[in-house]
Amino acid sequence: MKKTLFICAVFFMTAASTFAQNLNSYKYVVVPNRFEFLKESNQYQLNELTKFLFEKYNFKAFFNDEEISEEFGSNRCSMLYADVIDNSGLFSTKLQLILRDCNNKQVFVSEEGTSKIKEFKKAYHEALREVFESVEALNYAYVKETIPEVVEQLPEKNEVAVAVANEEKMQVVDSEKPAAKEVPSKKETAPLNSGKKVASAGKTNFEYEGNSFYLLKSNEGFKFYQEGMAEPFAALIASGREGNFIYSSIGSQGTAYFGKEGNLVVEFLNSDKTSVVSKKYVLKD
Template identity: 25%
Template sequence: MRISLLIICFISLLSFSVNAQPKTDNHAYNYVEVPYKFSFFEENNQFQLNILARVLLQEKGFEVYMDVEDLPLEVLKSPCQLLKFELNEIDSFMRKRLQFNLIDCYGQVVYTSEVGESRKKKFKDSYTEALKNSFLGFTKLDLKQLSSESTPSNSSQTETLSDEITDITKKLNYKHKDQVYWLIEDGKNYKLVTSTDQSVFATLDKADRGTYIFTAKSFLGAAFFKPNGDLIVEYRDNNQTNSSTKSIEFKKI
């Protein structure tokens, strides 16, 4: 069910409270994607090396996804938080030598590891030891930092309706509680506008599986349209003790 999918997606989101402020963490790279098959192997996850890479990165403080998994909405919204993990085998006689790169959203290498080596005879043992050794001494402090322009933020400024948006006469009317909103197309996306003062309450950016990233001034959520046109928004309320998932329904009128 779509609602169940949204809830699963939000379990993967970074903590985001209703009164959240921009993050002050110095490490802008929070996510890493690991391929399920390395280029120098013939099989997926050969010698369980890909899963081991995931575990080693998690131990360094990253949230890690395999390239066969769906990425969380936070990454879809700010893709430059994600690094790609690339593992290379270095030719050598009588030993295994591995070295990894972390690559940013522009295709630039932001970190190259030391060469990890192993002289063990069994392939699985030697590859495992070489990979572990390539991680020795590596920390998130070694990474080049993203510029402040690339980091996610939650602006407190009120946005007003732009004249560049598609003809306002094509708006759809929605109601939540006693407030009427206009849903206006903005290219492939939408803006949800408060009818009383024509201020932008939220933006809806197209994601996947018929869902939208719902960005309001006070919270971040995921949204989808019901068959009758009603708009459903799911978000995590981290002000609650159990960090519960909440739902808002905008009724089409």
């Protein structure tokens, strides 16, 4: 059990570090004056509390109906757009925070905050403050240079992916450099090589428990879809370690990687946060 909990801790330390790097490149957060599950603007003072908590953890936040001054600039893509969703059940209030970029892509999903208080306002406030523990853990600090650094790394990854996928190019290298004969053995033993081939494809199909899924490339890594669904149910965000990704869905966060046969392995904590759930999505030809 201790070993399992240690592995889980490593997963989420890595996830928190990656999300921090992603969020540090954004300067502002836009908070709506009404969340969808509320009947009126700033009901229960929940929107004001959301703005306050963002500012508490070093973000510059403003409401979407505020007049944007020159201080905020005109670049929408320097801003994050906040949303709080209500996952409440019969006996408890549950809230979750989602941050999206200017292209409506999720860049952060918090852990759920819960409360068993019966009074709505107190319950929502308690749950929201627990939600922001995930934000506090990021240790957010705006860094202007973050985005250029990520962009500079992408061509290098693409070159590696093309080099592995292009068999003709490998044959030329083999003929010119005898030392490169070691490449086939690396290809057989390295568990991430098939992942590079997946990374070079536009759409990659998988199967899990009789259902069909597919990956589409995105700026952050991949979007994960179930066949027949218009919206992705999860995202694979590049972690900075080649072939490894942060797995993020509304219900869970964890890690993902490609096995040597091209299968996608996703690992995350179960709902009780006591053990790791591992799912293997089998690559389809």
